[in-house]
Amino acid sequence: MSWDDKLIKQAKKIVKIYPQKRSALGPLLHLAQSKDGYISDDSVSVISELVGITEVQVKSVSTFYSMYKQEPTGKYLLSVCKSISCEINNSNSIIDVVKDFTGLSNNETDEEGLFTFEAVECIGACGGAPAIQVNYETVEGLSTENTLNLCEWLKNETPDLVVADELQNKFGGTKSFDWAISDNSGTTGSVPGFQTLNTTKDKK
């Protein structure tokens, strides 16, 4: 097994939460992704043992959902919304800014492993369109300028933890409503922030 003892222990803890082992599949895939930035075949084998289904069944689930990445993602996963509300509000130019800055086209990762860019369907922030997510932390009411600032800031500061509220204050514009959970503590990689998965840290 290619997972270290600590990770296995954590995985077993997750498996125990569910009455049926295979229900733990989703969270374990997130765990795998938080380890490598994508779901490696090695991880698939480990998970298949842990939940008692075949490897190809795990692979089937992991390739079905777009949030489980099949290739390594950069430190920051930039997901710009391309759906209708955002599009009306000029998301095309936001997409262009991100593309120009990073030099990436859709679903690509740069060589340094810093950024991955993707244009995605509605991220539930229509009221504050156009919107972007950095490692699934949402920023609303973007302008092209602020988008560029956001990208530059990420590149220069390379924070380990990104938190929606902070990003919103620095780079966001009009916000639809206060949707964030009150104690949102941010994420540390291309996995939504889950305490159990260690993809979030306590806010300092």
Place this chain on the structure above:
Amino acid sequence: MSDNVKINVNGLQIESEPNKLLIEACEDSGIHIPRFCWHKRLDPVGMCRMCLVEVETPRGKMLVPSCTTEVSDEMVVDTESEIVKKAQEGVLEFLLINHPLDCPICDKAGECPLQDQTMAYGPGESRFVEEKRHFEKPIPISEIILLDRERCILCARCTRFSDEISGDPLIEFIQRGNKTEVNTFPNEPFKSYFSGNTVQICPVGALTSTSYRFKARPWDLKSTRSTCNGCSMGCSIELNSSQNKMLRILGVDNEHTNQGWLCDRGRYNFEYLNSDQRIKAPLKKTEGNREETTLQDVYSDLSKIIEDRSNKITFLLGSNLTNEEFTSFNEFSNKLGNNDNSIYLNEDILFKGFFDENIENAKIEDLNKSDAIIIWAEDLKETLPVLYLRVRQAVKNGVKLVVFGHTNSTLADISDVYFGGETVSNNFEIVKDISKLKEIKEHIKDKNVTAILGKASPNQSDQSLEKLFSYLKDNSNLKLLNAFNGGNSFGAFQTLGSVKGNREFSSEISKETTDLLFVVGADPVGKSIFSSNIKNIIDEIPTVVALDLFIHETSELADYIVPTSSTLGEKEGTFTNIEFRTSRIDKLIPSPGQALSDWEFISGLSNFCKFEGMSESLKDLNNKSFDSFALDTKPTFDNLDKPRNLDGIINTSVPNINTTDESIEFSDSFYVGKKLYGDKVTERHSKSISLLGSSQFIEGSESTFEKYKLNSGKCILVQENIEITVSYKINPSLPDSLIFFPKNRRNMNKLDFSKNIQILPSHSMEVLNVN
């Protein structure tokens, strides 16, 4: 039935059982609804939308998939309206968008549901001018199955089969949407004993077998229905040939037995029929050389021996003969004045079983109807594969499963109770008081129980099984399947005057008791655990005649070899399966050269000896085989050919097993069994199977192998002057110190399991041969 529901389909009133799927209810009344994903034996998924029909609802007419909609009383359905037609056209247009339409080079063309339904329901013209989706064509997903992902219409039949039915989901949908494909996990091929079924049920040419690929066009095939004689399950099959060559075997949906499925051995182990190694003319050994001779010459030589009444004649018959052939040998042996005692069946595990008037024989379908199934027998997955599927099916339907170790560990995962090393000793004795095992009691006490009982290994004692049997009999409403797995062994039990096995043969027969031995379709020297004994016996008997398809380790010792027809497609007759269901064996292709049926040989020989009162035709033999049966359960050809009897006729008249019933002594820590794929001569000459049954190995638990200090993946088995290098496989469900030897793999017949076998670590990776 009184609680049937009435529905109206296309203006016709039809009746159906409640809770039936609409598509099935219509089908039963002769109204065909096109479909791709729905399959009678699989759970419905509604993947393809080809089965859309209009149903009246409180909100007006609606299009619903008839494969996921259950009938309800007074439902009004239209399967042919304009809207339905439009929907069907639309669905087909979508399916064809990415379909390569390479019908001219596709094996499925001519019997392809996509092709046929496009003709019948399709738009007629394509509007699609864009580039189609491309995949590498075709990729091997196992040694015998190929996958062309471009042709796949994503119906999920194959993936559902492997998940729901065979329980080895090694293929699945990968990716999503337009990119979806069926595939395996990298380096984890679709190694399933049942993989051929997916090829048969794939509604397009996406899955093909290496065996049949590019061999024929379906409209050129001749076909007939027959019965597989690979094991005593007796699956119903369709034989396909072209230009007098057998090309393919398909499963036929026989509700009572295989329900359409086959194991891959039954499906692909016909390829030997076309082998150029088949014996084509009688051979005679003179001064150690084998030379071709004529049948008349063989008859004349043998008749001289037979006419001398002081000569004693013995028969060792393989269990793959037809009932009529068993009868023919029986008749012949009686004619010789042998009083039933001279016929032996080539089976290692033969004991008297559990048959008498007071024991109710189970039918296979009883598995589904009982409260619990109890299994203690050889590994069902390896020896009665489709029965294994039926057990899985019953468990899926909620029947409880209790399994006794150590052979059926593949069922441990789905069993409610598995009795391993704490309850069952390494020589297959139950070491606890059965009546005190509450795990079993709760499942059987006063319940309907179907037991599948047989010796797990030749060294299991009769008493040990009997203990379980009498406990079950006293405490439950018991029905029982005796798990003898050799081909037509149940037919032999019923048609032979008396049946004994290899064990009795090797202790009773010698040159004192036999002057002339017939070995018919049997290779005990190659594949029996009594191999060396039997070889010595054959060596010393003055005249030995082998009737066989090939020269193998036994037939090569014979003085005469007569080429015979195979039970698979080369002769007619009947076959009796594990539930005493007798069905037809049919002929489709000619036998090679001068090969003839075993009964024809015996008939010819009797004529030559001027014996009188012998059956003269196959029909006579067929009638004679079932002489004692009541008229309506007589599986005569005439009866079997009646439409209602196509699936076979059951008659459980009590069989004649006459074994000595002593257990065989093995060294404590060994047991032997068959693997599904071995290297029998027919398997060696079937290309698909020969790829699968060649590895040599032993199995045991990790701790067992640690004791032997094995670590390189290989070990050497040493006994006297024999050394065999094999690999060892970890089987975690085996108890400590118990080692499994697959007896139908190469060289295993060289070992004597009653004596010690040393197991030494091997550092070399090459396979050494027997010294």
